[in-house]
Amino acid sequence: MxxxxxxxxxxxxxxxxxxxxxxxxxxxxxxxxxxxxxxxxxxxxxxxxxxxxxxxxxxxxxxxxRLPRRHQESGFSNYQVLNNGQQNAKAQCASFAKDFIGDAVRNLIMVGRTGTGKTHLACAVARNVLDKRKYARYITSEDMADEIAKAWKIADDSEANAIHRFTDYDLLILDEYGLHDRHENRLQLVHKVLYSRYDEGKATMLISNLTLDELQKDLGDRLWSRFQHDGLTLVECNWADQRMQGGAA
Missing domain, CATH: 1.20.5 (Single alpha-helices involved in coiled-coils or other helix-helix interfaces)
Structure with a gap:
């Protein structure tokens, strides 16, 4: 049997x-x-x-x-809206996230004084993107310049490899641009990543306390032009420091 x-x-x-x-x-x-x-x-x-x-x-x-610990739960639903400017900024960022998830690749620049909730909104975008299995990375301009500059000290690493790593993410959120990266060589490293992401057709969110005029001058005509090529969302945060008023920023 x-x-x-x-x-x-x-x-x-x-x-x-x-x-x-x-x-x-x-x-x-x-x-x-x-x-x-x-x-x-x-x-x-x-x-x-x-x-x-x-x-x-x-x-x-x-x-x-690598979202900041303070903003790991920051989303659009818990972003405090107290004026029309905040409502517009929230709507623009939410629209950017929705379009990005739908494979529309464009850049976003968010400028404004400190404490206006720029990082909160950026992390809200990141959380929505990550939920849809896209790869996103948050980093300050200073930290990115440091990592690239120090890459040659690490075995089997190099400046080119570090730039490639930051280019490879579907979405790069570059915070505090223009704050602690003022040395010309460090700024050039940051710009190399931005040029590389443009060449690869990758979306970048750039966040700065500079004004739009100051930022455009700092990036230079060639890089500013590339930021606009595939479409650019501009978000200006011109209201008062929410941290000083007990709000979330």
């Missing part, structure tokens, strides 16, 4: 009925079970596995984005 014949003798119709599906159960080696319940259990197991994998992937995406 082969294995299949033996198995057919082990599985028999049971005299019991499933209390859930009201169908006759089968018996395997004397133990009754419902075929539908078994299939549903298997389906649940597959769904649980799929959910666990998705959760792991999502967590990896969020870890890789």
């Amino acid at each position: 082969n294995a299949m014949t033996s198995l057919s003798f082990d599985i028999q119709k049971s005299t019991e009925f499933c209390s859930i599906h009201q169908i006759q159960m089968v018996s395997y080696r004397g133990r009754p079970f419902c075929e539908k319940c078994s299939l549903e259990s298997l389906d649940r197991g597959q769904k649980e596995h799929h959910h666990a994998v998705n959760t792991m992937v999502r967590n990896k995406h969020f870890e890789g984005a």
Whole structure:
């Protein structure tokens, strides 16, 4: 008797009925079970596995984005709107995130004085993008310049490799541009990344306390032109410092 014949003798119709599906159960080696319940259990197991994998992937995406701890839960829903300017900034950033998720690649520049919620909105964009399994990275201009400048000190790394890493993200959020990167060599490293992302057709969010006129002069005509090439969203945050008023920034 082969294995299949033996198995057919082990599985028999049971005299019991499933209390859930009201169908006759089968018996395997004397133990009754419902075929539908078994299939549903298997389906649940597959769904649980799929959910666990998705959760792991999502967590990896969020870890890789390196959002500031203070803003890891910053979203559009908890962004405080107290004036028309904030409402407009929120709407522009939400629209940018929606379009980006839909594969529309353009850049966003957000300028304004300190404490106006620019980083909150940037992280809200990042969280929406990350939820859709896109790769995003948040970093300050100073930290990015540091990482690239120090790359040659690390085994098997180089300036070119570091620039490639920052180019590779679907969305780069470059915060505090113009604040601590004023040395010409450091600024050139930052600009190399921006040029590289333009060449690769990647979207960049650039955030600065400079005015638009100051920022345009700082970037230079060639880089400013490239920022606008595929479409540019400009967000100006000109209201009072929300930190001084107890708001979230």
